[in-house]
Amino acid sequence: xxxxxxxIVYGVVGVFVTAMKLLSLYLLRDIAHVEEYVSVVISYVxxxxxxxxxxxxxxxxxxDPRVMNVMTLKYLASLLLAFSIYMANLxxxxxxxxxxxxxxxxxxxxxxxxxxxxxYEKLVxxxxxx
Numbered sequence: 243x244x245x246x247x248x249x250i251v252y253g254v255v256g257v258f259v260t261a262m263k264l265l266s267l268y269l270l271r272d273i274a275h276v277e278e279y280v281s282v283v284i285s286y287v288x289x290x291x292x293x294x295x296x297x298x299x300x301x302x303x304x305x306d307p308r309v310m311n312v313m314t315l316k317y318l319a320s321l322l323l324a325f326s327i328y329m330a331n332l333x334x335x336x337x338x339x340x341x342x343x344x345x346x347x348x349x350x351x352x353x354x355x356x357x358x359x360x361x362y363e364k365l366v367x368x369x370x371x372x
Contacts, residue, residue, distance in 0.1 A: 245363065248301055252359050255296045260351060263289035267347070278343065282332070290321060302367035313366060320361040328354045 243251070263285045270281035294317055298304045304313065328350050335346035 243303065248363070249359060251301045252297065252362070253355070255293065255301055256355055259289050259293045259296065262292065264347070282329070282347075286325060286328070297362060298367065302362065304367055313368075316366045317362075320358070320366050324354060324358050324361060327357055 266288055267281050267285040270276040270284055271278055276284070294314075298313070306313065308314075331350035331353050332346050335341045335349055336343055339346075341349070
């Protein structure tokens with residue numbers, strides 16, 4: 243699969259995972275009244291687990307069945323970097339700029355979409371077959 247097609251598949255997977263992430267964020271923050279940033283972290287972790295599995299097996303077609311390997315460690319390192327960027331964007335947009343919380347979430351997710359794809363494409367899901 244070419245890079246353009248992977249980018250589109252990554253987007254479809256991302257839309258699904260983002261919908262689940264936003265739903266869990268809404269349920270935690272607005273229904274269960276969990277503190278905002280704790281809700282963000284919990285919903286992010288849930289989404290990441292689903293996102294990793296979907297991207298590994300669908301977007302980048304990695305056939306390695308092992309859960310823990312070098313690819314997983316690279317993913318976790320990339321995740322830490324991407325999450326830091328996401329949280330920094332969310333904080334700046336919501337707290338410094340004053341954007342409404344969910345608007346800041348959506349913009350931060352948009353930025354994360356590009357950053358994460360590049361990290362996954364160039365660093366994490368390398369199989370040597372593309």
